[in-house]
Amino acid sequence: GNSVTQMEGPVTLSEEAFLTINCTYTATGYPSLFWYVQYPGEGLQLLLKATKADDKGSNKGFEATYRKETTSFHLEKGSVQVSDSAVYFCALSDRGTGFQKLVFGTGTRLLVSP
Amino acid sequence: DADVTQTPRNRITKTGKRIMLECSQTKGHDRMYWYRQDPGLGLRLIYYSFDVKDINKGEISDGYSVSRQAQAKFSLSLESAIPNQTALYFCATSGISPSGAFYEQYFGPGTRLTVT
Numbered sequence: 001g002n003s004v005t006q007m008e009g010p011v012t013l014s015e016e017a018f019l020t021i022n023c024t025y026t027a028t029g030y031p032s033l034f035w036y037v038q039y040p041g042e043g044l045q046l047l048l049k050a051t052k053a054d055d056k057g058s059n060k061g062f063e064a065t066y067r068k069e070t071t072s073f074h075l076e077k078g079s080v081q082v083s084d085s086a087v088y089f090c091a092l093s094d095r096g097t098g099f100q101k102l103v104f105g106t107g108t109r110l111l112v113s114p
Numbered sequence: 115d116a117d118v119t120q121t122p123r124n125r126i127t128k129t130g131k132r133i134m135l136e137c138s139q140t141k142g143h144d145r146m147y148w149y150r151q152d153p154g155l156g157l158r159l160i161y162y163s164f165d166v167k168d169i170n171k172g173e174i175s176d177g178y179s180v181s182r183q184a185q186a187k188f189s190l191s192l193e194s195a196i197p198n199q200t201a202l203y204f205c206a207t208s209g210i211s212p213s214g215a216f217y218e219q220y221f222g223p224g225t226r227l228t229v230t
Binding site: 032043044046051101104107 | 145147154159206215218222223224
């Protein structure tokens with residue numbers, strides 16, 4: 001079945017540091033890939049997405065590139081801020097479910113200190 | 115106003131009690147979902163509904179039931195709550211993204227349920 005593997009957290013960084021959160025996936029065919037963010041006390045929000053190989057999703061300074069050859073979708077940001085502290089979830093959906101169901105990774109907590 | 119609302123936001127109940135969590139949405143989406151979130155396990159799908167007459171089990175439906183009262187309302191029930199159902203529960207809806215390129219899920223703020 002489909003699955004998503006994320007690096008365990010927490011990831012602790014100082015403000016302005018470079019961020020990478022690794023995500024790899026297992027799926028049949030060509031899934032769509034997503035990063036969701038969960039700020040404290042809130043529900044999940046879509047951060048960025050990519051729907052085909054070599055697509056780069058970007059939003060709020062975050063980027064992730066859909067790498068089919070390595071089945072990866074790593075999240076990066078060049079300079080993190082304290083306000084980026086949150087839990088980040090990698091997820092996929094695939095054609096087998098009509099792209100109607102999401103499979104989530106376990107989440108990675110990011111803590112950014114001033 | 116929030117597009118996806120959940121009530122209650124927090125609930126403490128005792129083992130064996132019946133409890134209902136409610137979800138309402140104003141996005142006009144047909145598709146609705148219930149997930150639970152546990153530390154270290156991410157989000158797992160409990161039930162989903164593609165329209166009022168279509169309800170499907172997710173990966174962890176045992177011990178739960180749902181009711182789709184209307185397009186906008188999707189309730190989750192625990193018939194006899196047990197402590198390992200202590201978790202954060204999220205409702206979500208799904209619709210075509212503004213770009214039309216993919217389906218996007220929109221999440222409610224969550225209900226924190228504690229079963230003692």
